[in-house]
Amino acid sequence: MKSAYIHIPFCKNICSYCDFCKIFYNEELVDRYLNELSNEINDSYNNEVLDTIYIGGGTPSSLNIRQLNKLFTITSKLKLNKKNEFTIECNFDSITYEKIDLFKRNGINRISFGLESINENKLRVLDRTISKEKVIDIINYCNKVGLNNINVDLIYAVKDESLKDLLEDIKFIKSLDITHISTYSLILEEHTKLFIKEYNNIDEDLDREMYDLICQELKDYDHYEISNFAKNKRYRSKHNLTYWNNDEYYGFGLSAAGYIGEVRYEKTRSINKYFKHDYIKKNGIEYLSIKDKVYYEIITNLRTKEGINLKKFKNKYKHSLDYYYNYKELLSNNELIEKNNNLFIPSNLWYISNSIIVKLLEGDRNE
Numbered sequence: 288m289k290s291a292y293i294h295i296p297f298c299k300n301i302c303s304y305c306d307f308c309k310i311f312y313n314e315e316l317v318d319r320y321l322n323e324l325s326n327e328i329n330d331s332y333n334n335e336v337l338d339t340i341y342i343g344g345g346t347p348s349s350l351n352i353r354q355l356n357k358l359f360t361i362t363s364k365l366k367l368n369k370k371n372e373f374t375i376e377c378n379f380d381s382i383t384y385e386k387i388d389l390f391k392r393n394g395i396n397r398i399s400f401g402l403e404s405i406n407e408n409k410l411r412v413l414d415r416t417i418s419k420e421k422v423i424d425i426i427n428y429c430n431k432v433g434l435n436n437i438n439v440d441l442i443y444a445v446k447d448e449s450l451k452d453l454l455e456d457i458k459f460i461k462s463l464d465i466t467h468i469s470t471y472s473l474i475l476e477e478h479t480k481l482f483i484k485e486y487n488n489i490d491e492d493l494d495r496e497m498y499d500l501i502c503q504e505l506k507d508y509d510h511y512e513i514s515n516f517a518k519n520k521r522y523r524s525k526h527n528l529t530y531w532n533n534d535e536y537y538g539f540g541l542s543a544a545g546y547i548g549e550v551r552y553e554k555t556r557s558i559n560k561y562f563k564h565d566y567i568k569k570n571g572i573e574y575l576s577i578k579d580k581v582y583y584e585i586i587t588n589l590r591t592k593e594g595i596n597l598k599k600f601k602n603k604y605k606h607s608l609d610y611y612y613n614y615k616e617l618l619s620n621n622e623l624i625e626k627n628n629n630l631f632i633p634s635n636l637w638y639i640s641n642s643i644i645v646k647l648l649e650g651d652r653n654e
């Protein structure tokens with residue numbers, strides 16, 4: 288077991304595009320939730336030493352100091368490697384110096400901020416607010432106290448956004464001199480406010496141009512995954528690499544997903560069920576055959592720069608990838624590249640990586 292993801296579903300503001308499992312912050316509800324989270328971890332954690340913990344949400348920084356102290360008492364039960372990565376997600380509107388000091392005292396060594404944009408039009412569409420001054424002040428404070436492994440999220444492809452707007456966002460984020468940038472093309476999800484308002488996704492050509500602009504502007508970063516950029520290799524997100532390397536992880540809390548042994552699972556999104564210790568979502572357990580595991584290996588690994596390590600693959604699955612899938616044509620079309628025992632999608636084709644993965648899966652030798 289490599290990692291643990293812990294979901295804190297509370298937010299003080301609900302964004303128009305949000306499809307995550309989230310609940311309006313309520314002090315009493317958070318207290319009950321933390322008690323149940325503690326029970327859940329006590330029930331299922333098997334004392335392994337973990338490489339990474341990721342506290343995500345929701346907005347973990349929306350919790351007050353007393354609740355954050357309680358959260359860290361709970362996470363202190365999880366054993367961590369000396370060279371661990373321990374991340375917490377924060378929003379700029381709920382973060383304070385006091386909370387940052389508390390994070391530092393409790394072993395947090397990476398912060399991921401939901402910035403998304405500084406453009407007023409985009410923020411209005413997304414139902415978010417942000418103050419540039421606060422962003423700069425908080426990043427400076429994190430660096431001052433030595434919490435200098437910082438990710439910032441950027442959203443693009445928002446209604447009426449121009450390439451110029453996006454460029455301004457990228458330039459601002461670059462000026463923060465942080466160690467990691469995650470980018471997201473806005474996808475319209477059902478049941479979100481934007482979907483209900485019959486908002487349309489932007490034109491696909493413009494979306495492509497925006498992706499290219501991001502890649503171009505961040506070319507000095509280590510573009511190690513389709514949408515993720517690290518200042519250098521050292522600052523790649525170890526936690527997210529657990530997912531992309533198809534390694535095992537716990538998922539604790541409402542809606543959290545996990546992968547242990549022969550099982551992938553998803554926790555319930557219903558807080559009432561969760562409070563009754565009924566943690567797993569209906570039909571939320573998937574039992575994995577070898578073939579299923581190979582499938583997950585392909586769709587996760589091929590998101591990364593290095594792709595599938597063919598030697599590791601053979602050790603893990605007893606046969607070479609070619610035994611399971613015929614991908615000769617993709618190699619001859621240069622849609623897949625094989626080099627130094629790695630099989631990967633060249634970065635100039637990352638924008639269409641999904642269609643390349645689908646083609647690879649169509650080469651299933653057992654069908």
Ligand code: SF4
Binds near residue numbers: 300305346
């Ligand atoms: S996007 Fe983040 S902050 Fe906004 S509602 Fe969703 S979880 Fe909360």
